[in-house]
Amino acid sequence: MIKLPLNVDYRKKVVVVTGAGGLICGAMARAFAQSGASVAALDLNEDAVEKLASELKSEGFVCKGYKANVLDVGSLEAVHEAVLRDLGECDILINGAGGNNPRATTDNEYHHEAKEGGKSFFDLTPDGVDFVFKLNFQGTLLPTQVFAKDMAKKGSGSILNISSMNAYTPLTKIPAYSAAKAGISNFTQWLATHFAGTGIRCNAIAPGFLVSAQNKALLFNEDGTPTPRSEKILRSTPMGRFVDASELIGATLFLCDENSASAITGVVLPIDCGFASYSGV
Numbered sequence: 001m002i003k004l005p006l007n008v009d010y011r012k013k014v015v016v017v018t019g020a021g022g023l024i025c026g027a028m029a030r031a032f033a034q035s036g037a038s039v040a041a042l043d044l045n046e047d048a049v050e051k052l053a054s055e056l057k058s059e060g061f062v063c064k065g066y067k068a069n070v071l072d073v074g075s076l077e078a079v080h081e082a083v084l085r086d087l088g089e090c091d092i093l094i095n096g097a098g099g100n101n102p103r104a105t106t107d108n109e110y111h112h113e114a115k116e117g118g119k120s121f122f123d124l125t126p127d128g129v130d131f132v133f134k135l136n137f138q139g140t141l142l143p144t145q146v147f148a149k150d151m152a153k154k155g156s157g158s159i160l161n162i163s164s165m166n167a168y169t170p171l172t173k174i175p176a177y178s179a180a181k182a183g184i185s186n187f188t189q190w191l192a193t194h195f196a197g198t199g200i201r202c203n204a205i206a207p208g209f210l211v212s213a214q215n216k217a218l219l220f221n222e223d224g225t226p227t228p229r230s231e232k233i234l235r236s237t238p239m240g241r242f243v244d245a246s247e248l249i250g251a252t253l254f255l256c257d258e259n260s261a262s263a264i265t266g267v268v269l270p271i272d273c274g275f276a277s278y279s280g281v
């Protein structure tokens with residue numbers, strides 16, 4: 001059980017969460033389940049969502065895990081059918097699957113500092129860049145095409161996308177991920193406008209820097225002191241600390257609630273300890 005920062009009644013709501021096997025969306029799936037929703041936890045990593053679902057079930061909540069690939073329409077449609085059978089029509093969609101890939105990352109921040117033999121901007125391949133664009137952009141568009149049909153039919157619903165700090169100003173080394181997340185912020189506004197007359201709202205959160213199992217070694221030395229990149233991040237963050245995944249939950253529950261956020265659509269909410277507001281001076 002986690003302590004919920006906000007009490008919203010999600011009973012009778014079916015919430016579909018992609019990327020629910022991961023850090024952020026696992027926490028979101030749990031929060032919706034604890035708020036009374038029936039949660040469909042989708043991920044490529046079947047073991048991770050099965051584990052989450054069985055944990056939640058043993059605590060008395062409703063959650064079912066599904067193996068799904070957000071880039072494969074056939075897989076999404078099959079899961080949609082299964083969710084309809086198991087839980088009912090989708091009321092809320094969290095488009096959480098996403099991330100960067102080393103194939104679309106340069107070794108150096110500045111080209112004039114690039115070392116011989118390292119991966120420079122000129123070594124990035126179309127495949128690597130395409131992988132990151134697809135995962136983040138198509139991985140949001142395709143589940144929305146499949147699951148928002150239920151919402152359009154009912155005339156109500158909510159979609160939450162996950163943007164990032166790099167959507168405002170690109171971060172060094174990760175050009176494809178930055179551009180793809182800028183695309184997600186833009187697409188959030190497009191969807192908000194497109195669906196405005198149907199009763200579907202679409203918003204996004206833009207999380208700041210979190211510490212996760214994947215990036216821990218990049219952020220901290222073995223003795224626990226911050227690495228130079230980590231020091232740079234903290235110097236650029238007015239609150240001087242990282243964001244905890246639990247700090248995304250209040251905004252998620254608020255933005256998806258048809259009562260609390262009934263007039264809010266098309267916003268991208270930074271949850272970043274001030275990072276996006278600070279010019280560095």
Ligand SMILES: NC(=O)c1ccc[n+]([C@@H]2O[C@H](COP(=O)([O-])OP(=O)(O)OC[C@H]3O[C@@H](n4cnc5c(N)ncnc54)[C@H](O)[C@@H]3O)[C@@H](O)[C@H]2O)c1
Pocket residue numbers: 018019020021022023024025042043044045048068069070071095096097098099100135139162163164165206207208209210211212
């Ligand atoms: N961690 C951060 O600091 C941070 C900051 C800003 C935004 N984000 C975004 O938040 C979202 C969640 O990130 P996270 O840190 O929890 O990452 P994570 O790696 O812990 O979780 C991502 C999940 O998506 C799943 N996934 C990957 N490809 C998939 C596919 N094709 N189909 C279905 N599932 C797939 C993975 O198996 C994984 O469980 C991502 O969109 C990420 O870009 C993360």
